Every structure is written in structure tokens, then in C-alpha cells.
Amino acid sequence: MLKQSKIYLLTRELTTRISLGQLLSWFSHHPTSKRFLWETPNQQRQVLAWGVFQSAFQTAPVNFEQGEQLLNRVLARLVKLDQAEERDLKLVGGMSFASEPKLPTHWGSLNDGAVWVPQVVFEKTGQKIRCSVLGWTSKTVNDQLKQILIDLSKETELVAQSADLSHFEESSVSQWEAAVAQAVVTIHQTTLDKVVLGRFAHGEVTEAISEAMWLQLREKQPGSYHILLQSDDVTFLCATPERLLAFTPDRLETMALAGTAKRGRTPEEDYSRQEILRHDPKNLREHAFVVQSLVTLLNANGLRVQYSETPEILQTPSVAHLKTPIKAVGPINGIKLLNQMHPTPALGGVPRDVAVALLTKLESEQRGLFGAPIGLLNGIGDGEFAVGIRSCFLRGNQAEFFAGAGIVADSIPAKEAAETRAKFSAILSIFNKENG
Ligand SMILES: C=C(O[C@H]1C=CC=C(C(=O)O)[C@@H]1O)C(=O)O
Incomplete structure (x- = not known):
């Protein structure tokens, strides 16, 4: 009926x-x-x-x-x-x-x-x-x-508000660095070229109005997607700079985002770090895997692809990334493409199946929505999806955080750990950190 x-x-x-x-x-x-x-x-x-x-x-x-x-x-x-x-x-x-x-x-x-x-x-x-x-x-x-x-x-205006975060604790850095070292050995010895390994952190939060925290997110992390997804008692909050895919029935925009440097404390330091990033072979290689994989996939779908050979710099308040915007035209089946693209080598690795099996084995927790597609589709076939990084999920007074880094043949574990720490700071910026 x-x-x-x-x-x-x-x-x-x-x-x-x-x-x-x-x-x-x-x-x-x-x-x-x-x-x-x-x-x-x-x-x-x-x-x-x-x-x-x-x-x-x-x-x-x-x-x-x-x-x-x-x-x-x-x-x-x-x-x-x-x-x-x-x-x-x-x-x-x-x-x-x-x-x-x-x-x-x-x-x-x-x-x-x-x-x-x-x-x-x-x-x-x-x-x-x-x-x-x-x-x-x-x-x-x-x-x-x-x-x-x-x-x-x-209704009166709701204003941005942060929550207090206490007992913040990152998962063991030494264990994670050992996992990175193991991944590097695997890269040297097998067909694996790149794997993105994630690290987790945990904390306790005071009760907060989640919409007010979302407002805080947009104030503290301009230039990123600002996302809140709440299902029953669980809330996922995310300030990601990474677009997975935006499409209409005949055109799409995606990006390769991989390769990271910490922001400098002065404009001069910022500039010099960006220049190093632009020319750093390890970061360029990490980035190229993502470009290559996306372009190959879009070409295989019969689309006309447009992108620049030289990556740009995308800055967030805490880090700078190598970014290559990629556009394509042709008949677009957005959701089919989305499924083919996820996870890109910016969150999974190359070859994908080998990388995902390794990250599943080496990471201490399940990713859930971390690093996953999140977005919307409408009734005329337009959609836009981001990648769920720079994020946390909140349940009761518990908060869980995630930050990953692309590991390639010349990765240095301590440097990758420092990179994940800088990435945690994006989502941490919406909390008042009490200790830890
Ligand atoms: C996996 C994350 O970042 C990805 C996106 C941009 C740069 C990345 C990198 O340089 O490793 C990562 O591929 C994360 O923020 O948790």
C-alpha cells in the first residue's frame, strides 16, 4: 500500500x-x-x-x-x-x-x-x-x-563555542613509528609503493552544543569543508581541505592532495617551507601517486581530463599541502566514479588492495568514517563529496581523533609522526585543551 x-x-x-x-x-x-x-x-x-x-x-x-x-x-x-x-x-x-x-x-x-x-x-x-x-x-x-x-x-543567533577537552592522549608514537618502519621495509621488498598509515588519539570532552562547535570549526579552520554528521548519540565533526569529487551529469572536479609541510611561524618561514615542499622528492613522489591514479581512472572512464603537471600549494591554518586540481568532462556517473575512486592513494595507497590490507593490519583501530567519503547528492544528479580527514567523533564525553600520513620508500618514521601531530591540531583547534 x-x-x-x-x-x-x-x-x-x-x-x-x-x-x-x-x-x-x-x-x-x-x-x-x-x-x-x-x-x-x-x-x-x-x-x-x-x-x-x-x-x-x-x-x-x-x-x-x-x-x-x-x-x-x-x-x-x-x-x-x-x-x-x-x-x-x-x-x-x-x-x-x-x-x-x-x-x-x-x-x-x-x-x-x-x-x-x-x-x-x-x-x-x-x-x-x-x-x-x-x-x-x-x-x-x-x-x-x-x-x-x-x-x-x-530563534536568536547561535554563536560559536568550543568544548573543553581533557585527558588528551595520542596512541603510542613509538609503536606507530615501528609500523611506519615496517611499511617502509614492505615497500622496499614487495610491490607496495605507498601506504597511508593513520594514528589515533583519545580525549574526554565536556558537554557541548554540537551546532555551536560546528560554528567554531568554520571560524578556526577557514578554507576547508565544515561537516557535522550526527547519528543518534554519535557526532562526527570534520574540517577537511580534501575534495574527493564534485560532479554534475557532464563535468567533475576532484583533486590530488598529498605531500605535507608544517606552516611556518612567520611569512618568511612559511614561504621557505613551501618552497622546500614544492621541490621535495619524497613529497612529490607521494603526491604523484595520487595524481596518476586519479587521472588513469578518469581516462579509463572515457572522460576528457584536464590537470596541471605542477602541483599548487594549499594552505590550512596548521599545514601546507601539495595540491593538483583535476577536472574532467564527459558523461558522468558520479556515484559509480566515487566508488571506484575511494580510497585514493591519499588515504589508501598503491596498489590499493595491498595498501588497504596492510593499513588494516598495522593500525590500532578501525577507521570508521575517518578518511571516508562524506557528502551529498541531489535529485538532478549533482553531488559533492569530501574526504573525512581532520576530524573527530564524539560519543558521550568520549572523543576520538585520527590523522594519517602517506608512507613511501624514503619516509622517516619520526618525521611522519610529526606530520600527523600537525594534522591533529586542525580539529583540536575547536577545543579548549585542558591538559595532555
Ligand atoms: C591522511 C591524511 O591526510 C592526507 C591528505 C593530505 C595529505 C596527506 C599526506 O601528506 O600524507 C594525506 O595523504 C590526514 O590528514 O589524516
Whole structure:
């Protein structure tokens, strides 16, 4: 019976001026099982999704291919009301790094990722805000939208706020350096060329309003994606500079991001470190694996690929990276490509299967959403996905952190450990660190 029912999508562009802070205040006052906050690095677009309309996954871990099928099923039954367009229909979420089902871990309800069609979506582009509501009858969507507009007009601005972090402890550096040394030996002795090894850290946090922490993230880490994904009692927060894939049905943009140096303390030191990075053979090699793998994959899909031979520098507040933007045109099956791309050698290695098997063996914990695709797809086939690095997940008062580094033949364990420490500092910047 339900199968044949229509699904109603009601969208309205807000006519009164509502700020991002007010929208987030509304979120903080309306608890729900799943929330997704997303902002592009240029801060021109925010998508804030509330609640689950459908999330019909029978098998774990979830992936975006299943998600796309779900979105298509909703599309097939969609009745658009008022200003609704197919692009207002969204699929959001993140999948777990590993494609194999895993034993339960501390990731709780995010153990296998979470991908869903939300019930309410606010999409802010510049000053314009569209609010979309999905439901089973036109009355329910009209009533819900009306209520949201009334509630929103009463919301005061939510402001950025950090949480206190105590008992911060990185997983054993000496053990990790031994794992790096082992990876280097494996690279010399086998077909493995590169593997990205992750390190974990742990801490305890005071209770915090997660939307206020997301605001803190965008203040402290400009130029990155700002993402919050909450599922029940688990919240994933991420300020990643790494785009995995942005696509429309006929063009895409991705990037190779690999090769890292710490930022300098003065503009002069910054400049000289960047110059060293640009010419450093180890970092250039680490980077080239990612470029080569992405370009080969896109060519194999029959796309016309465009990229520069010389990497640029991308700066975050704590590190500088080698970055090669890559564009391609042609008929794009974005989700199929996404599945082929993940994990790129920026998070997995070369050859991929050998690298993933090794990192799974050597890392002390399961990655969960760390390093995995996280993003959104809409009803006209446009999607954008980032890589879940510079991130933490929070559950109760427990916080878990992740930072990885690309290991190649001439990697020096102590230097790689220092690099991961600098990478931890991105997400740590949103906390008041009390000790440790
Ligand atoms: C794996 C991470 O970074 C990747 C992205 C950029 C640069 C990287 C590197 O230089 O090793 C990593 O490949 C991380 O931040 O946890």
C-alpha cells in the first residue's frame, strides 16, 4: 500500500532574512536521530539537513550506490509543491572507510556509516535560503513548513563555542613509528609503493552544543569543508581541505592532495617551507601517486581530463599541502566514479588492495568514517563529496581523533609522526585543551 503512495516535497525560499546562526539555533532546539551540516570551503553554500525521511538499508556497511537507488525510488514517486524542484531533494551522509562489514566498534550507530534522505533541508546559497520538507501528504509538509517558519522567526543567533577537552592522549608514537618502519621495509621488498598509515588519539570532552562547535570549526579552520554528521548519540565533526569529487551529469572536479609541510611561524618561514615542499622528492613522489591514479581512472572512464603537471600549494591554518586540481568532462556517473575512486592513494595507497590490507593490519583501530567519503547528492544528479580527514567523533564525553600520513620508500618514521601531530591540531583547534 505504502509502496504506491506519493511523496510530497514542498520548498519555499525564505523571504525574511534568517541568519546561519538562527538556523543552527533551530537545529539545536529540535533534537532528532540524524543531522547533517555541510559547508563548502568557499563558504558560499551550506546544506543543513534534519531528520530522516528514508534510510532503507538492509545491508551494512552502507554505501552511496544504495543511497542513489533510494533517492531514485523517492524521485519516482515525487510530487513537487510550491517552489520545489528536483535539485531540492537530497541524499546526505558518510560511508565507512572499509567496504567489508566490521565487528561493532566504538563508532556505535556510525559503525557502518549513515546515508539517508532527510526530512527537512535548508540550503543556503549566498543570502538565499531554500527550505524543503518531505512527507507523505501535502497537509503534513505544509503544516511542518509553516511551523518551521514560525519557530525560525523566534530563534536568536547561535554563536560559536568550543568544548573543553581533557585527558588528551595520542596512541603510542613509538609503536606507530615501528609500523611506519615496517611499511617502509614492505615497500622496499614487495610491490607496495605507498601506504597511508593513520594514528589515533583519545580525549574526554565536556558537554557541548554540537551546532555551536560546528560554528567554531568554520571560524578556526577557514578554507576547508565544515561537516557535522550526527547519528543518534554519535557526532562526527570534520574540517577537511580534501575534495574527493564534485560532479554534475557532464563535468567533475576532484583533486590530488598529498605531500605535507608544517606552516611556518612567520611569512618568511612559511614561504621557505613551501618552497622546500614544492621541490621535495619524497613529497612529490607521494603526491604523484595520487595524481596518476586519479587521472588513469578518469581516462579509463572515457572522460576528457584536464590537470596541471605542477602541483599548487594549499594552505590550512596548521599545514601546507601539495595540491593538483583535476577536472574532467564527459558523461558522468558520479556515484559509480566515487566508488571506484575511494580510497585514493591519499588515504589508501598503491596498489590499493595491498595498501588497504596492510593499513588494516598495522593500525590500532578501525577507521570508521575517518578518511571516508562524506557528502551529498541531489535529485538532478549533482553531488559533492569530501574526504573525512581532520576530524573527530564524539560519543558521550568520549572523543576520538585520527590523522594519517602517506608512507613511501624514503619516509622517516619520526618525521611522519610529526606530520600527523600537525594534522591533529586542525580539529583540536575547536577545543579548549585542558591538559595532555
Ligand atoms: C591522511 C591524511 O591526510 C592526507 C591528505 C593530505 C595529505 C596527506 C599526506 O601528506 O600524507 C594525506 O595523504 C590526514 O590528514 O589524516
